[in-house]
Amino acid sequence: MIPDTKVVKTPKVAVIGCGNIGSRWDETARQDAVLTHAGAWHRLQALTALADMDPERLATAGRFWGVTALYADYRALLAEVRPDIVSIATPTGLRLPLVEAALASGARAILLEKPIALTLDEALAIKAVCGTEVVVAVNYLRRYDPTLQALAAQIHAGRLGTIQHVVGRYGKGIVENGSHWIDLIQWWFGAVQRVRVLRRLPDDRPDHDPTLDAVLEIGGAVPIYLLAVDHRHYSLFEMDIVGTKGRVTLTKRGSRLQHWEAEPDALFPGYRVLQLEGDLHADLGLGLLRAAKDLLAVWRGEQIKPSCTLEDGIAALRTVLALRETAQGEKSELS
Ligand SMILES: NC(=O)c1ccc[n+]([C@@H]2O[C@H](COP(=O)([O-])OP(=O)(O)OC[C@H]3O[C@@H](n4cnc5c(N)ncnc54)[C@H](O)[C@@H]3O)[C@@H](O)[C@H]2O)c1
The missing domain is CATH 3.40.50.720 (NAD(P)-binding Rossmann-like Domain)
Known part of the structure; x- marks a missing residue:
């Protein structure tokens, strides 16, 4: 043989x-x-x-x-x-x-x-x-993690329904760390179309990489609220996605993923509430x-092709630079 x-x-x-x-x-x-x-x-x-x-x-x-x-x-x-x-x-x-x-x-x-x-x-x-x-x-x-890849597939298949809003927290610069967050958003929801900056956090970040509170818009003007935290106290990287059928939260650096689905309320007739359906872990230590x-x-x-391509990297950079330029009063629309 x-x-x-x-x-x-x-x-x-x-x-x-x-x-x-x-x-x-x-x-x-x-x-x-x-x-x-x-x-x-x-x-x-x-x-x-x-x-x-x-x-x-x-x-x-x-x-x-x-x-x-x-x-x-x-x-x-x-x-x-x-x-x-x-x-x-x-x-x-x-x-x-x-x-x-x-x-x-x-x-x-x-x-x-x-x-x-x-x-x-x-x-x-x-x-x-x-x-x-x-x-x-x-x-x-995070793009290389199978748990987050499965979440991407579920979001793309509409498991959360129509997205109502997304709220997230990050620290240590919109370019350095915020770009990880923006990359997740664009992976899951498509290109950010509009950005607004609400405030610059008074942390120790340089002007070329400020930490910003911002509102981003994805398709259909769905708002995404990104809130800055001061990394000198501790690191925070979280996301809360609220759809019409359910909700997903990412906590612990984006490594703990909890998924809730809307179900009839067992106590109050006529209401629907969220029940925890999944509690998963992404091992960033293997990223x-x-x-x-x-x-x-x-x-x-x-x-x-790789799970995170050069085009993905360019897309993240384009959005974080638009945020930085908006903060500096130079720009308000993504072109
Ligand atoms: N993906 C992530 O989660 C993640 C995490 C940390 C850093 N980073 C990125 O990685 C990059 C490096 O960050 P870091 O924290 O490791 O920085 P660092 O300063 O700890 O390391 C950079 C190293 O590059 C070396 N270097 C500089 N110029 C060089 C040259 N011309 N030839 C050879 N070596 C050279 C320096 O001596 C240094 O040892 C940055 O772009 C940062 O944004 C990404």
């Missing part, structure tokens, strides 16, 4: 930027979590090389992951290692030149941190250089591993 000789290809993967999300969080976090790019590719036995301009950070990450191909200059890494996949976890200001250099060295798949760029022009330039040949997966990590696996499946030709 001829043995099954189907070969599963393992790519060479380079991580550029070994800070918090590149490597550091996994150097100290719980053992079973995968919070970083290096951790995810290490778990998939594909981590080949690391780059960081900070020599101490680079050496620490290299020791932790047992990687010896270490580069202070990412261009040298790309020239010598020629990775198949490049994970980009540098600060947001450094994206386009890195993507260009990765593609020039032969990489055909990129795991890109969010927000994908500082400006829409840069984001569109990334899209232009990637064209249709290069696959980019963006790390809006990056899932993102890396998702991209790997596309790279191997097992999947057509």
Whole structure:
């Protein structure tokens, strides 16, 4: 009998930027979590090389992951290692030149941190250089979670009925953290069409990334109320979706999902009330591993596109920039 000789290809993967999300969080976090790019590719036995301009950070990450191909200059890494996949976890200001250099060295798949760029022009330039040949997966990590993917399917199938409104809370900047929230909204309800800013929170965020209270409108002028909290006290990332047939709340960083459905009230005749139907958990501790696996499946030709595409990243950026510009009095409509 001829043995099954189907070969599963393992790519060479380079991580550029070994800070918090590149490597550091996994150097100290719980053992079973995968919070970083290096951790995810290490778990998939594909981590080949690391780059960081900070020599101490680079050496620490290299020791932790047992990687010896270490580069202070990412261009040298790309020239010598020629990775198949490049994970980009540098600060947001450094994206386009890195993507260009990765593609020039032969990489055909990129795991890109969010927000994908500082400006829409840069984001569109990334899209232009990637064209249709290069696959980019963006790390809006909740997109890769099966529990939240099932919720997306239910919302799209109308299980909540017509959406009456959505209320949410977030902190630490509309671009940095608010973009995760906006990405969920656009994933589940489509493009935001109009934004209004109610107030800027007096926290410690810089002008280029203020934390804002805002009202967003999706199709049919459904209002979405986004409320800012001061991250210096604690982190909060929540969403409450109220439809005509039921309600979903996301709490605990968006990892606990409770689903209520409208049913006849057992006590007061003629009324309908909400009953808890489901209480589910999304494991954000596996978000990056899932993102890396998702991209790997596309790279191997097992999947057509990543669960969070470059276009999704551009859409999130477009809306958060519109919010920021509105706060600065420059804009009020999304075009
Ligand atoms: N998806 C998420 O939930 C999530 C969470 C945290 C951060 N992020 C994003 O990840 C990115 C990085 O954030 P962070 O908190 O890890 O930042 P960080 O400052 O901890 O790490 C960035 C690392 O990049 C290195 N670096 C900078 N310029 C470089 C260069 N030219 N070549 C090589 N290395 C370079 C720095 O030395 C540093 O170690 C940001 O865009 C941030 O928004 C996303």
